[in-house]
Amino acid sequence: MxxxxxxxxxxxxxxxxxxxxxxxxxxxxxxxxxxxxxxxxxxxxxxxxxxxxxxxxxxxxxxxxxxxxxxxxxxxxxxxxxxxxxxxxxxxxxxxxxxxxxxxxxxxxxxxxxxxxxxxxPGAGWVDVHSSFGAENGKQIRSAADESPEHRRQRVRESLARGWRSPTHSTVALVNQCFVCHLGPDEEIVNDGGHVAGSRIDLVSWLSGEIRHNFQRTAQGENAPLTPERRRVFHVIGRALDVEHGIRGLTEAYSQGRFLKGLQERIGESLGELKKVRAKIDLEEVTEIIRLAESVPLKPGGGSRVKATSAADRIHAQVERFVANHDGSQLAAIDPLISTELRGKPATGNE
Ligand code: HEC
Ligand code: HEC
Ligand code: HEC
Ligand code: HEC
Structure with a gap:
């Protein structure tokens, strides 16, 4: 719909x-x-x-x-x-x-x-780098398939250093952006201005619908759905990033009102989802994220702004660690927890 x-x-x-x-x-x-x-x-x-x-x-x-x-x-x-x-x-x-x-x-x-x-x-620094595969005998190589492994490593490293956020090579930095904006604006704009208090992102469902543009992996063919492995990883990190940014939001909250209420609900909901994950499968990073989140009181400032910020930073580090340690292949136990809904209608690319 x-x-x-x-x-x-x-x-x-x-x-x-x-x-x-x-x-x-x-x-x-x-x-x-x-x-x-x-x-x-x-x-x-x-x-x-x-x-x-x-x-x-x-x-x-x-x-x-x-x-x-x-x-x-x-x-x-x-x-x-x-x-x-x-x-x-x-x-x-x-x-x-x-x-x-x-x-x-x-x-x-x-x-x-x-x-x-x-x-x-922002692409000015990396747009040419990420898509150039080097040369052989003075001729430009036209396809990534013919690129040397050394050139590929160098190309990826250089593009990332110039600010490229890639789904394969910097997954967390990329999807972190969703939460930065969708947490919504600050307390004044929400409470006094009447702006919506952000949006609750279920990352798997939100990446599967109208936002989806997975045409690179099919060489401009179909708009590929997320793989089961990727869905599992995104489910966990989406909830964890939501909690992290919810806590960052608390450090910007000074009073009761819609802004604070939105954050409390967000953190409560995503923490609840992480606990369901924990009940299915024992994952060190998830256990640690839950522990860190529960150390922060859900009130203006998150109790102590310094402690809450530190908890958010440490949750972020656990998210990076989770992505480095898990490719999703061992996480099938959480499949029943993952939404199969599509947020909006995915494009076919042939519109
Ligand atoms: C000259 C052609 C060209 C232009 C212009 C271009 N790209 Fe690409 N892009 C490519 C090619 C080719 C690849 C596949 C590289 C590979 O196979 O490793 C790619 C891959 C990507 C990927 C996938 C990386 C991954 O992790 O799988 C992203 C994201 C991307 N480009 C974003 C962009 C964005 C954003 C812009 C504009 C700022 C852009 N590209 C401009 C050719 C281009
Ligand atoms: C720069 C801020 C920004 C970033 C980053 C961002 N969004 Fe959005 N997004 C918005 C705004 C603003 C709207 C509302 C657009 C409108 O309706 O005019 C929106 C709308 C949407 C919608 C459609 C509205 C809805 O409620 O279904 C989806 C889905 C969505 N975003 C998903 C994502 C996902 C997934 C990411 C990360 C991959 C992301 N967004 C990153 C600002 C952002
Ligand atoms: C921190 C990011 C952020 C800031 C700052 C922000 N917005 Fe938004 N705004 C959003 C997001 C995200 C949505 C989409 C919420 C949804 O529908 O899920 C949105 C939705 C809206 C909508 C609802 C209509 C629509 O297109 O969906 C209006 C109107 C709006 N914003 C106006 C403003 C105005 C005016 C300001 C400045 C006073 C502002 N926003 C500042 C993130 C922001
Ligand atoms: C709201 C944030 C957002 C916007 C806007 C966005 N992307 Fe992406 N892009 C992503 C995310 C997240 C992924 C990884 C999705 C996944 O793995 O399912 C991705 C994946 C890709 C890929 C790899 C697709 C594949 O088949 O693996 C390419 C290429 C790409 N984007 C290019 C672009 C280009 C070009 C634009 C603008 C026309 C664009 N993106 C706009 C967030 C975004």
């Missing part, structure tokens, strides 16, 4: 890509934007054609408003009024999650919502 996001996207696509990538020629850049480090989604789409199409169809390609005409939704207008903001794009409050800027091939400033580089890392 398409959610409201899907319906809006279809409307936007019908209106044409020109409307999507509104050029903001004279707009001031928000403080945090590192425009020059981004190459823009069209550049990625030159090679990753179906991934690009899938992204265009997803909610992530739609802007909450272009901010420069009167066409803002009531919801945005209400938040802007409640918080007495000048506009949502250039004051640095909303853009961290809702907007990105880059220059297109003609040098024009463009704006997108959550695009390839928001998740995979």
């Amino acid at each position: 398409p959610g409201p996001g899907m319906l809006r996207v279809l409307g936007t696509v019908a209106a044409g890509t020109a409307a999507l990538f509104v050029a903001l020629l004279l707009a001031p850049l928000p403080a945090g934007a590192v425009e020059e480090e981004r190459v823009g989604p069209e550049r990625c789409g030159e090679c990753h054609k179906k991934e690009y199409k899938a992204w265009l169809l997803s909610s992530h390609s739609t802007l909450i408003t272009d901010g420069y005409d009167e066409d803002v939704t009531d919801e945005v207008e209400q938040i802007v009024e409640e918080l007495e903001l000048f506009d949502v794009e250039s004051d640095g409050i909303c853009d961290v999650c809702h907007y990105n800027y880059y220059r297109d091939v003609l040098g024009e400033q463009e704006i997108t919502a959550t695009d390839c580089e928001t998740c995979h890392g």
Whole structure:
């Protein structure tokens, strides 16, 4: 069933890509934007054609408003009024999650919502590196299949060093991004502005639906579902990252209200899921994550901000350790716990 996001996207696509990538020629850049480090989604789409199409169809390609005409939704207008903001794009409050800027091939400033580089890392430094396979006898090697193992190691290392977040080589850093944004904005924007208090991510289901763009592994064929092994790993780390970011949220909470309540519910729910995992299979990292999470009181500040931050950092380290130690092949016992639902409709790439 398409959610409201899907319906809006279809409307936007019908209106044409020109409307999507509104050029903001004279707009001031928000403080945090590192425009020059981004190459823009069209550049990625030159090679990753179906991934690009899938992204265009997803909610992530739609802007909450272009901010420069009167066409803002009531919801945005209400938040802007409640918080007495000048506009949502250039004051640095909303853009961290809702907007990105880059220059297109003609040098024009463009704006997108959550695009390839928001998740995979700003691309200027690595885009050419991650896709070049070296040369042999003075000729460029065209396919990863013909690349030397040494070149591959070097290419991956260099791309990662230049900020590439890859599903294979830096899994945690990549999916961590989901939780950074979907935890939702700060206490003031939620409690006073009326913004939704983030969204509860069930990572497996959320990666399986409208966000899915697994066309690389099928050489631009089908949009591959997650493998059973990958589902198990993502189930565990998704819940653990949710708890981690929930605790980070507590350190930013100062009062009772919807913001705090959202965090309490989030942590309670994801901790409950981790305990179900623990009941099925004895995993050192999961046991440690539960212990760390339970050491943090679910109140403003998480009791002590210093201790809560340290617990969150240590949970993150356990997540990295879990991914390094488990490829999912030994975790079949948790299959009954993993959602088979699709969050939104996956693209076929042939739309
Ligand atoms: C010139 C063509 C080209 C461009 C442009 C390009 N890519 Fe790629 N990309 C590739 C190729 C080829 C591979 C497969 C490399 C391999 O087999 O190891 C790949 C692989 C990937 C992967 C998969 C890595 C993994 O762990 O499996 C990601 C993610 C990715 N690219 C993201 C991007 C993003 C984001 C952009 C834009 C900033 C981009 N690419 C631009 C050619 C390109
Ligand atoms: C920390 C990240 C973050 C910040 C900062 C943030 N938002 Fe959001 N916002 C989100 C996420 C994530 C959603 C989607 C929640 C969902 O539907 O699951 C969202 C949804 C919305 C929606 C609901 C409509 C829609 O498209 O789904 C509006 C309106 C909105 N935000 C406005 C704003 C405004 C205005 C600001 C600045 C005052 C702001 N947001 C700041 C993360 C953020
Ligand atoms: C830069 C912030 C940001 C990041 C990173 C991000 N999202 Fe989102 N996401 C949003 C916002 C904002 C919306 C709401 C878009 C709208 O409706 O206008 C959204 C919407 C969605 C939706 C559709 C709405 C829904 O409730 O079903 C899904 C699914 C989703 N995101 C999944 C993910 C996943 C999975 C990741 C990580 C791989 C991720 N997101 C990373 C900001 C982000
Ligand atoms: C919301 C975050 C997000 C956005 C936006 C996003 N990706 Fe991804 N991407 C991911 C995640 C997470 C995975 C790993 C999914 C999995 O393993 O099932 C992935 C996987 C990939 C892969 C490997 C697919 C395969 O078959 O293994 C490529 C290539 C890729 N992305 C390129 C892109 C390009 C190009 C764009 C923009 C058009 C883009 N991504 C937008 C998060 C994102």
